[in-house]
Structure formats: C-alpha cells, structure tokens
Amino acid sequence: MNLSRRALLSASALLVARPRLAFSDATHAAVKAPTAAEPLVLCWNENPYGPSPLARAALNGTVSHACRYPEQEIELLQNALVAKEGLSADHIVTGSGSGELLSALGTLVGRERGEIVAAEPTYLELPGYALRVGATVKYVPVDALLSHDLSAMRAAVSDKTRAVYLCNPNNPTGTAIGAAAIRSFVESLPDNVTTIVDEAYMEFADDPAVKSVTDLIGSGKRVVVLRTFSKIHGMAGVRCGYAMGQPDMIASMTDIRMASPSIFAMRAALASLGDHAFLTDTRRRVIASRQRITGELDRLGMPYAKAQGNFVFFDTGMPIGAFQERMLARHIRVGRRFPPFDNWCRITVGTEPQVDTFLSALRSIAAESRGRERKIG
Ligand SMILES: Cc1ncc(COP(=O)(O)O)c(C=O)c1O
Structure with a gap:
C-alpha cells in the first residue's frame, strides 16, 4: 500500500530533531538512592531508558492532537510494520499492548472450549485469560535448563x-528456544493447532540460534507471532503491541479485540521504530548489565537460568518471600514467586546505577545469609 502525500508529510513531521541528552533522564534519576517512598522498581521487566528520544518528541507533539481520533496514524503505523516485517497488511493487527492481543487469542480458543498447551512457568496473560473464558490449559514443566x-x-x-x-x-525463566527447534516443532503439529510465539523480549537475545520466526507466517504456517513496544522500545505505559499471523486468524483477532492503540501510542510507536540509535544502544547496555548480574551470581555461587531477556532468573537460596523482604528493606522491589521455583527471583535489568544498587544489596544479603549459616553451623 502506497503512503499518501499527506501521510508522508505528517510522518516526517513526527520525526522531529533528536533531543541532545538522549539517555540523561533515566540515568540521572537512577543515581538517587531509593527510599521507602520511591523504591527501585525491578519487578516488571520494564526498560527504564525509554521512551526513545524520538518517541518522547512524538508524545509531546501529540498533546495538541489529543482531541482527535487516530486516523492517518493507523495507516502509517500499519505501513511501517508491513515494511519492517516483510508481510502484507492483512497479516498484522495492532493492539493496546500485546497483552490485549494475547487475550484475544485466549478468547478464540476459549469460545471453542479448546485447549492450550503452555510451559510452566511462563507468562500467564494468555493461558490465564483463556482459562477464564472457557478454555482448558495443559501446563508442561520446563526442562532441567x-x-x-x-x-x-x-x-x-x-x-x-x-x-x-x-x-x-x-518470562520468567529468561531462556530461549532456537528458531530451528521451533520450525521443526511447528512442522510436527496437526494443521488445526496454532503455534503462538510471544517474542516480547526477542531483541535482547544474544544467542545466535535464537531468532524471530516471523518468516514462518510468510510461508503459510499456522503461527501467530506477537511483538510489543513495552520492552526494547521502553513504552510500557503507552500501550502498543502487534500480532502477525495468517489473514483469517488476524481478521478474527481484529473482530474481537477490545482496544486499539491511542493516537499517542501510534505516533510514539512509529517514531520509536525509526530510532535505531536508541534501540541499538538500549540492547547493548541491557546485555552488558545482564552480564554484570550473571557475573556477580557466578561469584556468589547462585545458580541462574541462561538469560536472554531484560531480566535474570536466579536461585536466591531462600524462600522468595524472605528474599523480597530483605530487598524491600533496602528499598528494592523484585519479582514475585513463580511456582514451582519457590526460591527463585526474577530481577529486571535496570540502568547501570540501578544495577549497581541491586548488586550491592545482593552482596549484602548473601553476606548476611553466610553469617547466619556460620552461626547455625
Ligand atoms: C512475555 C510477555 N508478553 C507480553 C507482555 C505484555 O506486554 P504489553 O505491555 O505489550 O501488553 C509481557 C509483559 O510483561 C510479557 O512479559
């Protein structure tokens, strides 16, 4: 689909000059020591570097258009996604976050009283919603890794x-499956079973075998791939995501989705897609900080799963409730319990100073526990 002249003009108007101190906000804010009133939030897998400078400018520039319904933005964002993903428009649906589209998928399965197979533990938005609307869910424990x-x-x-x-x-284990393994898995399934691949954290993966499987859609497979602007794009509060799949599936999801992205979300998403400097820098910084965290876990002798997202899942050596309390006493909020991994914690990779704060808290909690073990022993 060609962009109209009006659409092109307004797209370029969105791409305003890059503010100079690109990452100063997030980095500066994090230098402040956390307090009880303003704890350090490392429990939701957000990206504190975002939104990108271009997305921030687009959000600010949209305030005076907030009285309007999104119109040309729908086409502009759709066209940008079509170009990025190499699919046609009828293969893509946007939503108010990818969570909205996971719920739509849950509804499609639930209304047929169908069954979903999912890992345990995994992100519960789809299985949880599907269960509430009439589906059954079969959980399959993750393997030894x-x-x-x-x-x-x-x-x-x-x-x-x-x-x-x-x-x-x-999410929450952080491990990732290679694209080749997903391809053979999809091949092995009956034709009436759809594979839903949630790639919310794909941009943070650094294992070369781990790649998006969006190309399976182009080759006609019954696969739905979901992406979000909440993670690498750092726009969790803005709410924008999209799903890709075969046109019949996308049409069904479009019919039942309850919320499409706002004018703010669409304009910010469009701008963020073009902010390559921000995306590259965020990825590099998150991966470097993730390595610092796993390096420290190695030194402390704490097991962890191979981390491919913007978070690390590790064995705290104590019930997670006790670990959460100790972290909270230091004004840090960490991830909740993910049964059956009752001693494990999911920690989000923050900015570099936030990671410093977390690591010094971790070292002090580990030292306290060693002191207690020595007293008991
Ligand atoms: C695996 C996974 N998928 C989807 C989402 C939801 O993202 P969104 O903010 O786009 O609804 C999350 C949020 O944490 C997630 O962890």
Whole structure:
C-alpha cells in the first residue's frame, strides 16, 4: 500500500530533531538512592531508558492532537510494520499492548472450549485469560535448563488442543528456544493447532540460534507471532503491541479485540521504530548489565537460568518471600514467586546505577545469609 502525500508529510513531521541528552533522564534519576517512598522498581521487566528520544518528541507533539481520533496514524503505523516485517497488511493487527492481543487469542480458543498447551512457568496473560473464558490449559514443566520442553509439549497435544504457547524468550525463566527447534516443532503439529510465539523480549537475545520466526507466517504456517513496544522500545505505559499471523486468524483477532492503540501510542510507536540509535544502544547496555548480574551470581555461587531477556532468573537460596523482604528493606522491589521455583527471583535489568544498587544489596544479603549459616553451623 502506497503512503499518501499527506501521510508522508505528517510522518516526517513526527520525526522531529533528536533531543541532545538522549539517555540523561533515566540515568540521572537512577543515581538517587531509593527510599521507602520511591523504591527501585525491578519487578516488571520494564526498560527504564525509554521512551526513545524520538518517541518522547512524538508524545509531546501529540498533546495538541489529543482531541482527535487516530486516523492517518493507523495507516502509517500499519505501513511501517508491513515494511519492517516483510508481510502484507492483512497479516498484522495492532493492539493496546500485546497483552490485549494475547487475550484475544485466549478468547478464540476459549469460545471453542479448546485447549492450550503452555510451559510452566511462563507468562500467564494468555493461558490465564483463556482459562477464564472457557478454555482448558495443559501446563508442561520446563526442562532441567528451565527451557521449554518441546518434546513433552508435543506429547501433550491432544484432539482438543487448538494452540501451543511458546514465550520466547520465556518470562520468567529468561531462556530461549532456537528458531530451528521451533520450525521443526511447528512442522510436527496437526494443521488445526496454532503455534503462538510471544517474542516480547526477542531483541535482547544474544544467542545466535535464537531468532524471530516471523518468516514462518510468510510461508503459510499456522503461527501467530506477537511483538510489543513495552520492552526494547521502553513504552510500557503507552500501550502498543502487534500480532502477525495468517489473514483469517488476524481478521478474527481484529473482530474481537477490545482496544486499539491511542493516537499517542501510534505516533510514539512509529517514531520509536525509526530510532535505531536508541534501540541499538538500549540492547547493548541491557546485555552488558545482564552480564554484570550473571557475573556477580557466578561469584556468589547462585545458580541462574541462561538469560536472554531484560531480566535474570536466579536461585536466591531462600524462600522468595524472605528474599523480597530483605530487598524491600533496602528499598528494592523484585519479582514475585513463580511456582514451582519457590526460591527463585526474577530481577529486571535496570540502568547501570540501578544495577549497581541491586548488586550491592545482593552482596549484602548473601553476606548476611553466610553469617547466619556460620552461626547455625
Ligand atoms: C512475555 C510477555 N508478553 C507480553 C507482555 C505484555 O506486554 P504489553 O505491555 O505489550 O501488553 C509481557 C509483559 O510483561 C510479557 O512479559
């Protein structure tokens, strides 16, 4: 679809000059020591560097248009996604966050009283919603490396199964499946089973085998891939995501989705897609900080799963409730309990100073525990 002249003009108007101190906000704010009133929030897998400078400018520039319904923005964003993903417009639907589209998928399975196969633990938005609207969910424990156990998941597929959910990289474990393994898995499934691949954290993966499987859609497979602007783009509060799949599936999701992105979300998403400097820098910084965290866990002898998202899942050596309390006493909020990994914690990679604060808290909690062990021993 060609962009109209009006659309092109307004797209370029959105791409205003880059503010100079690109990352100063997030970095500066983090230098302040956390307090009880303003704790350091490392529990939601947000990206504190965002939104990108171009997205911030687009958000500010949209205030005076907030009385308008989004119109040309829908086409502009759709066209930008079509160009990015190499698919046609009928393969893509946007939503108010990818969570909205996961819920739509849950509804599609639920209204047929179908079954979803998902890993345990995994991100619960789709299975949880599907369960509430009439689906059944079969959970398959992750393997010894805390990764999706694809052969056990394949074995769990029954006549009732309508979808298999693969969260890649997986939230909360952080592990990721290689693209080749997903391809063979999809090939092995009956034609009436859709593979839903949630790639919310894909941009943070650095294992060369781990890649998007969007190309399977172009080759006609029953695969839905979800992406979000909440993670690498750092716009969790703005609410924008999209799903890609076969046109019949996308049409069904469009019919039942309840919220499309706002004019702010669409303009900011469009600007952020073009902010390559921000995206590259964020990825580099998150991966470097993730390595600092895993390096420290190695030094402290704390096991962790191979981390491919903007978070690390590690064994605290104590019930997670006790660990949360100790972190909260230092004004740091960490991830909740993810059964059956009752001693494990999911920690979000923050800015560099936030990671410093977290690591010094971790060292002090580990030293306290060692002191207690010595007293008991
Ligand atoms: C795996 C996964 N998918 C989807 C989402 C939801 O993202 P959104 O903010 O786009 O609704 C999250 C949010 O944490 C997530 O972890």
